[in-house]
Structure formats: structure tokens, C-alpha cells
Amino acid sequence: MFIKKGKGPLFVTLDDGRKISRADLPPRDTKRWVAARKAMVAHAVRAGLLEMAEACDIYNLSEEELQGWISLLEAHGDKALKSTFLQKYRQP
DSSP states (O other), rough: OOOOOOOOOOEEEEEEEEEEEGGSSSOOOOOOOOOOOOOHHHHHHHHHOOHHHHHHHHHEEEEEHHHHHHHHHHHHHGGSSSSSGHHHHHHH
């Protein structure tokens, strides 16, 4: 059996020392976006495992939505992606 290598690196190391690969990403048919799945995709884009356009295409997201996840992740960490913290982190 042959495994087709996609674009980009096989795995990347995140700022906290964790290593992630494309196998760690959520399935393509994900409909329910919990904070952990949002964070995994945002980390993958930030680290260069996926390109922004590729992630939007795979997961049927808009660039604005994905950029919003990345911005919240950079500013406040993984917890900011939870819907229960929406008001806390999005107030001016």
C-alpha cells in the first residue's frame, strides 16, 4: 500500500512542544466544531501544516471564520474558542 504525501511537512512542532500531523486533524466531514477541533485546525494553519485556503476548502470554512479562530487562539489561548466564553473574549 502506498501513502500519498500531501503538501507541506509531515508534522510540525507547536509552541508548547507538542507535535501534530495531518492524522491529528479533525475529519473532513466535521459538522460540530468544538473548541478542541477549532484549536487543532488553527494550530495547524499557524504552524504551516495546512495553508489557509486548503483548510477552508477541506472544512468548508470561510477565511474570516478561520482567521477569527486563529486571532482568538493567539490572543487568549485555546479556551477562547469555547462558545461559552464568547462574550468574555469578544468584548472590546
